Amino acid sequence: NAGVTQTPKFRILKIGQSMTLQCTQDMNHNYMYWYRQDPGMGLKLIYYSVGAGITDKGEVPNGYNVSRSTTEDFPLRLELAAPSQTSVYFCASSQGANYGYTFGSGTRLTVV
Amino acid sequence: KNEVEQSPQNLTAQEGEFITINCSYSVGISALHWLQQHPGGGIVSLFMLSSGKKKHGRLIATINIQEKHSSLHITASHPRDSAVYICAVRKGNEKLTFGTGTRLTIIP
Numbered sequence: 593n594a595g596v597t598q599t600p601k602f603r604i605l606k607i608g609q610s611m612t613l614q615c616t617q618d619m620n621h622n623y624m625y626w627y628r629q630d631p632g633m634g635l636k637l638i639y640y641s642v643g644a645g646i647t648d649k650g651e652v653p654n655g656y657n658v659s660r661s662t663t664e665d666f667p668l669r670l671e672l673a674a675p676s677q678t679s680v681y682f683c684a685s686s687q688g689a690n691y692g693y694t695f696g697s698g699t700r701l702t703v704v
Numbered sequence: 705k706n707e708v709e710q711s712p713q714n715l716t717a718q719e720g721e722f723i724t725i726n727c728s729y730s731v732g733i734s735a736l737h738w739l740q741q742h743p744g745g746g747i748v749s750l751f752m753l754s755s756g757k758k759k760h761g762r763l764i765a766t767i768n769i770q771e772k773h774s775s776l777h778i779t780a781s782h783p784r785d786s787a788v789y790i791c792a793v794r795k796g797n798e799k800l801t802f803g804t805g806t807r808l809t810i811i812p
Binding site for chain 2: 632633634635636637640650680682684689690691692693694695697698700
């Protein structure tokens with residue numbers, strides 16, 4: 593059982609470039625989340641989804657987009673990368689609001 | 705003031721010591737999570753609780769809803785317990801609010 597798989601683990605982007613962070617889970621969880629973790633700060637919610645075809649903004653959605661065409665996949669798209677998007681990104685999934693979370697191993701992104 | 709406050713921010717202890725990490729929150733919640741983040745960066749869910757106490761191995765988590773406070777205890781601490789411990793609360797919807805974490809270092 594792979595759990596939550598994130599790719600890539602590391603990436604360096606130049607300012608203005610775009611990329612997609614991939615997240616896939618094999619636990620048939622309806623709820624999926626994208627967080628960013630900055631030094632000295634708690635995780636901040638970027639976007640979340642409560643099921644296929646449904647997405648909603650979190651606390652810090654600007655500069656990002658998501659889609660949820662299947663239960664398994666929840667990619668995060670960065671358009672026009674900026675240095676402020678340098679961070680560690682975590683994808684997570686949950687069976688529902690009253691259940692624990694399973695996290696991916698994270699993607700360390702640097703924008704230069 | 706953050707909605708979720710953890711103390712201490714950093715904690716260094718000798719192997720074998722009893723460890724307590726505290727989490728206070730300022731809003732009504734439906735559940736509280738304790739997470740562990742190892743130096744490699746991966747995050748593991750330890751506990752989710754909405755009342756009382758839970759135990760798993762050497763880890764114990766308690767919550768007092770009236771006082772808006774939770775504690776995470778580690779008995780017989782070991783160097784492999786060295787990690788950042790994160791408290792997060794859910795306010796009745798799907799979203800968690802996270803504390804900034806407590807960095808625990810256990811010295812052999």
